[in-house]
Amino acid sequence: MTDKEYWKANIKLLIVLLTIWLVIWFGFGIILSDFLDQFSIGGFKLGFWFAQQGSIYGFVILIFVYVYAMKRLEKKLDQKEK
Amino acid sequence: MSAQALTYLFVGLSFTLYIGIAIWSRADSTNDFYVAGKGVNPVANGMATAADWMSASSFISMAGLISFLGKDGSVYLMGWTGGYVLLALLLAPYLRKFGEYTVPDFVGARYYSKTARLVAVLCLIFISFTYVAGQMRGVGIVFSRFLEVEINVGVIIGMIVVFFYAVLGGMKGITYTQVAQYCVMIFAYLVPAIFISILITGNPVPQLGFGDTLVNSSTYLLDKLDQLSVDLGFNAYTEGTKSNIDIFCITAALMFGTAGLPHVIVRFFTVPKVSDARKSAGYALIFIAILYTTAPAVAAFSRVNFIESIQEKSYFDSPDWFKNWENIGLIAWKDKNGDGLINYSAGKAFEEGRPNFLDSRGVQGEREIKNPSTLDNENEVYIDQDIMVLANPEIAKLPAWVMALVAAGGLAAALSTAAGLLLVISSSISHDLLKKTFMPQINERQELFFARCSAAIAILIAGLFGIYPPGFVAQVVAFAFGLAASTIFPALFLGIFSKRLNKEGAIFGMLGGLIFTSSYIIYFKFLFEDSNNSANWFLGISPEGIGFVGMFVNFIIALSISAVTDKPPIAVGEMVDKIRLP
Numbered sequence: 162m163t164d165k166e167y168w169k170a171n172i173k174l175l176i177v178l179l180t181i182w183l184v185i186w187f188g189f190g191i192i193l194s195d196f197l198d199q200f201s202i203g204g205f206k207l208g209f210w211f212a213q214q215g216s217i218y219g220f221v222i223l224i225f226v227y228v229y230a231m232k233r234l235e236k237k238l239d240q241k242e243k
Numbered sequence: 244m245s246a247q248a249l250t251y252l253f254v255g256l257s258f259t260l261y262i263g264i265a266i267w268s269r270a271d272s273t274n275d276f277y278v279a280g281k282g283v284n285p286v287a288n289g290m291a292t293a294a295d296w297m298s299a300s301s302f303i304s305m306a307g308l309i310s311f312l313g314k315d316g317s318v319y320l321m322g323w324t325g326g327y328v329l330l331a332l333l334l335a336p337y338l339r340k341f342g343e344y345t346v347p348d349f350v351g352a353r354y355y356s357k358t359a360r361l362v363a364v365l366c367l368i369f370i371s372f373t374y375v376a377g378q379m380r381g382v383g384i385v386f387s388r389f390l391e392v393e394i395n396v397g398v399i400i401g402m403i404v405v406f407f408y409a410v411l412g413g414m415k416g417i418t419y420t421q422v423a424q425y426c427v428m429i430f431a432y433l434v435p436a437i438f439i440s441i442l443i444t445g446n447p448v449p450q451l452g453f454g455d456t457l458v459n460s461s462t463y464l465l466d467k468l469d470q471l472s473v474d475l476g477f478n479a480y481t482e483g484t485k486s487n488i489d490i491f492c493i494t495a496a497l498m499f500g501t502a503g504l505p506h507v508i509v510r511f512f513t514v515p516k517v518s519d520a521r522k523s524a525g526y527a528l529i530f531i532a533i534l535y536t537t538a539p540a541v542a543a544f545s546r547v548n549f550i551e552s553i554q555e556k557s558y559f560d561s562p563d564w565f566k567n568w569e570n571i572g573l574i575a576w577k578d579k580n581g582d583g584l585i586n587y588s589a590g591k592a593f594e595e596g597r598p599n600f601l602d603s604r605g606v607q608g609e610r611e612i613k614n615p616s617t618l619d620n621e622n623e624v625y626i627d628q629d630i631m632v633l634a635n636p637e638i639a640k641l642p643a644w645v646m647a648l649v650a651a652g653g654l655a656a657a658l659s660t661a662a663g664l665l666l667v668i669s670s671s672i673s674h675d676l677l678k679k680t681f682m683p684q685i686n687e688r689q690e691l692f693f694a695r696c697s698a699a700i701a702i703l704i705a706g707l708f709g710i711y712p713p714g715f716v717a718q719v720v721a722f723a724f725g726l727a728a729s730t731i732f733p734a735l736f737l738g739i740f741s742k743r744l745n746k747e748g749a750i751f752g753m754l755g756g757l758i759f760t761s762s763y764i765i766y767f768k769f770l771f772e773d774s775n776n777s778a779n780w781f782l783g784i785s786p787e788g789i790g791f792v793g794m795f796v797n798f799i800i801a802l803s804i805s806a807v808t809d810k811p812p813i814a815v816g817e818m819v820d821k822i823r824l825p
Contacts (some may be wrong), residue, residue, distance in 0.1 A: 168823050175332055182328050186321045191490050194314075194483070204463030205454040209481045212317035213309075213539040214450060217324045217532050224331045224525035231521060231825075240825055 163238045185219040246643035250389045253651040265408030265416045273691050276413030277344040277670050278512045285519040289526025291421035292510045295663035299381025302656035307631030309542035313480040322494040326501025331524030335511040337739045339520035340822040346505045347675040353738040356746040362753050364671045366730040367505045371664045373723040379709025381657040389650040398709035409662045410698045417662045424655035431652020435636045435645050436537050439544045449540035476589035492788030500724030503732030506663040517825045545631045548638045555584045558607040564637035573627035576609050579616050590620030598625050669698035729756030729793025742819050745811045752801025760793035
């Protein structure tokens with residue numbers, strides 16, 4: 162049954178990570194962007210920074226979180242690459 | 244050494260390197276030719292993917308585009324990076340597990356149908372040729388400006404180089420040249436950016452510099468840019484103007500389109516293991532992000548520099564770069580108010596889009612143009628956005644070797660992407676059309692021979708696109724992404740995540756997405772260009788963003804047709820189970 166368990170856990174993980182993905186670009190980068198613009202870091206308005214810098218860093222982190230989480234999952238359920 | 248001699252030297256050295264790598268990494272089997280023997284290290288594959296992905300438009304055009312769009316330009320930054328999250332999470336590992344050679348291979352096997360495979364080949368060829376046309380134009384621009392050769396000669400040189408490493412080396416040759424091209428490209432992009440960042444803000448990191456204060460002042464660069472923009476009648480640089488729904492759809496179409504581009508997907512077929520495919524997508528995005536986070540900084544710097552170095556100067560006193568780019572027709576100036584000074588502000592300087600140059604010169608030596616002046620604004624300057632990155636080192640008065648480096652970098656970007664595209668075109672012909680459909684009797688050696696022939700023919704066609712550029716190159720970029728998002732991405736995604744989807748659903752889904760998206764784009768971009776504005780758009784979504792809606796059209800058609808037709812065979816269900824495991 163570990164095969165099914167593995168796939169279920171994978172789907173759960175995907176839903177969580179893709180929700181964060183959506184929040185990063187659609188949330189911070191687009192709809193909340195004007196609101197976030199009232200705060201600033203250095204010379205950047207926060208919403209502008211998310212749209213042109215922050216979102217990209219966020220995407221990189223998300224992929225590596227997935228790589229790490231899948232590695233742990235595979236170890237836990239003893240799934241070996243074939 | 245003169246700037247031109249340096250450029251010849253840099254470009255010559257980089258081309259020698261690419262050809263050397265091609266000879267060293269010759270492909271001996273179809274496995275080598277299509278997927279580099281599945282033995283590429285994930286970090287090297289990440290670099291190759293980055294070079295494959297970052298095209299002439301990322302290197303040459305993107306910063307210029309952002310420079311003139313300000314915050315609205317963020318759609319390209321987010322759209323062309325966020326797709327990698329989709330690739331890493333939803334496609335790459337499973338397709339690698341599947342383990343064959345091409346994207347249509349997967350479609351054909353998963354939907355147990357030659358028709359489905361052929362529809363996928365059709366979409367793939369259309370998307371890839373659209374994309375190649377833009378690369379060849381990039382090669383032409385770089386050659387004509389920096390090496391002062393005829394555009395056609397430049398395109399032919401580019402073709403010969405690509406011919407060498409794509410035809411000889413196949414995927415194996417392309418992979419290792421792309422690694423070299425990535426290094427050339429990123430170095431060429433960062434060096435001028437760092438120089439300019441230091442000059443303007445004193446901060447050597449461009450990503451931080453464009454949020455920093457100007458040298459010897461307490462004003463932030465972006466505040467100054469907002470002020471300059473508003474003074475000249477533009478919108479503030481850091482504020483957007485497009486509607487949220489349109490921005491959302493454009494960004495999403497670019498992301499799902501990225502994830503559905505065959506030449507990018509196929510790169511993940513070349514790594515040894517499933518976990519490597521995930522890792523490799525992460526490395527690819529790091530390498531891409533280095534350029535993509537620098538681009539908006541370059542955009543802001545070059546905007547300030549551009550305005551300050553020409554505004555209210557006489558043509559006679561204007562900098563050399565202004566005249567050089569005017570000479571090849573990408574800048575034009577018309578002294579509308581007769582004060583003898585260059586006045587740059589918002590609005591179009593004259594009617595009819597591109598300048599139509601006369602042979603004569605004006606009072607100060609400027610090229611005269613035929614186009615009638617516009618009367619509703621005071622702008623006197625026409626500038627092609629594509630020149631900002633290439634002209635940037637000159638505008639900032641950087642040394643000649645930096646310019647030479649940028650030329651070599653632009654060529655690396657264009658050639659690496661062109662090679663990746665040509666490879667997926669040729670493998671879809673020799674593998675999917677011939678071996679798997681029309682000529683199943685051929686052996687491996689013959690297939691490899693056909694693969695080389697079709698690569699050679701594809702290069703010739705791409706070269707023709709460069710020599711006789713179709714006028715619609717700019718319009719068709721929306722096409723490539725829209726179609727990738729509405730045809731290939733859904734077919735792959737549903738094929739992995741739904742076991743119920745059958746061949747009828749997949750075929751009609753792809754055709755539905757294809758017809759819906761292309762009719763919308765053709766309607767607004769080719770047939771009725773005058774009505775191409777938000778009042779006429781469906782839900783306010785521009786043709787650039789319609790691929791996202793097309794993707795849902797595909798989903799709905801595919802799932803509903805599958806629901807009323809037969810279940811796929813049991814063997815297909817077993818195959819899906821298998822690719823879901825590492």
